Amino acid sequence: MKSRYTVKKYNPQGIISEEQLQQLKEILQLSPSSINSQPWNFVFVNNSEIKQQLAEASYFNKEKVLESSQLIVFQVIKNPEDFERQIEENIPESSVNYYRTFVKSHGNDYIESWLRSQVYLSLGVLLSACADMEIDSTPMEGIETEKYDAILNNEKYETLFAVAVGRKSEDDKNQPIHTPKKRLEKRKVILEL
Numbered sequence: 001m002k003s004r005y006t007v008k009k010y011n012p013q014g015i016i017s018e019e020q021l022q023q024l025k026e027i028l029q030l031s032p033s034s035i036n037s038q039p040w041n042f043v044f045v046n047n048s049e050i051k052q053q054l055a056e057a058s059y060f061n062k063e064k065v066l067e068s069s070q071l072i073v074f075q076v077i078k079n080p081e082d083f084e085r086q087i088e089e090n091i092p093e094s095s096v097n098y099y100r101t102f103v104k105s106h107g108n109d110y111i112e113s114w115l116r117s118q119v120y121l122s123l124g125v126l127l128s129a130c131a132d133m134e135i136d137s138t139p140m141e142g143i144e145t146e147k148y149d150a151i152l153n154n155e156k157y158e159t160l161f162a163v164a165v166g167r168k169s170e171d172d173k174n175q176p177i178h179t180p181k182k183r184l185e186k187r188k189v190i191l192e193l
Helices: 018-029 048-056 059-067 080-090 093-106 108-132 145-152
Strands: 040-045 070-077 136-140 157-166
Touching: 018 040, 018 070, 018 108, 040 048, 040 108, 048 059, 048 070, 048 145, 059 136, 059 157, 070 080, 070 108, 070 145, 080 093, 080 108, 093 108, 108 136, 108 157, 145 157
Parallel strands: none
Antiparallel strands: 040 070, 070 157, 136 157
16 A cells, blocks of 8 residues: 555556456455445446547546556446345345345435445455556546446446556656655544544
8 A cells, every 4th residue: 555556647558467457357356345235337448449438538537548558447236126136136135134124224315325335345445456466546536427328338337437557657746756645644544442
């Protein structure tokens, strides 16, 4: 975590190996979620035409999308009924009952928030894995999610955010050697009781 940072400029020739991509896919597939709910979809984009379209829907992140080795789009299942069918087919009845009793009983807004939270858990896993594998990354909420959805045309899922992965440009001024990390003091964020 001391060396990991959000890349602002990528080396377009810095390609992630196929072996590393397969590892990242497996890591995402194995990500934890409450009751093993897995309400997600991860779209790995390397196709230059699709990357160009997504870049145009990425505000100030356009260059990162274009210059990265891969773009990973994180999506959440849209329809609670589809989600309920998925968990009924794939997880134990006790876990389904937890969902029905403690999540579903709070209404649709709560369900949507809970489902999105599960996808964000996988983001933390991916960023940590990238750091461990010495792959540079940029998590991006600064994208036009509805346009991403139209481009990716995945009717059951909707886009939450994306992560560019690749190799940083040596000119990237956001590197910790140029821009030291600034974090709140440990005593302010770590409590011991």
